[in-house]
Amino acid sequence: MPIDATRPYDDQNIFAKILRGEIPSEQVYTDEWAYAFRDIAPQAALHILIIxxxxxVSWDDFSARASDEEIAGFIRAVGKVARDHDLVEPGYRLLANVGAHGGQEVPHLHVHLCGGEPLGPMIARRSQG
Known part of the structure; x- marks a missing residue:
């Protein structure tokens, strides 16, 4: 169920619980700014979530409230995960859903890093008819 990305942070969301070690995950990267783990329902040959x-709550919340150091650290972590998994060439998809219209389901900012195979168009083209 999509969420309202403007609501206050809920520290009982699944990603908060993963960060606290209350729910297991298959970690692929961690540092002081970010935590990356394999998606339990992958949508591509490689599907990693980075939080x-x-x-x-969302990319909008993060860009408005995070410190410059947090923003830089998180973005660098995303790039490192992509490089560590040899995705730069031939390419990958990086996706962040925001709010109900964007299909965000967990109220903790996360990006999906997908690759390892040709992914095709991101959104099906609408007919002109």
Whole structure:
């Protein structure tokens, strides 16, 4: 169920619980700014979720409230995960859903890093008819 990305942070969301070690995950990267783990329902040959360690509901919330250091650290972590998995060439998809219209389901900022195979168009083209 899509969520309202403007609501206050809920520290009982699944990603907050993963960060606290209350729910297991298959970690692929961690540092002081970010935590990355394999998606339990992958949508591509490689599907990794990357989350900031801070309490941010969405990309909008993160870009408005996070410190410059947190933003830089998170973005660098995303790039490192892509490089560590040899995705830079031939390419990958990076996706962040925001709010109900964007299909966001967990109220903690997260990006999906997908690759390892040709992914095709992101959104099916609408007919002109």
């Amino acid at each position: 900031p360690r801070g309490e941010y």
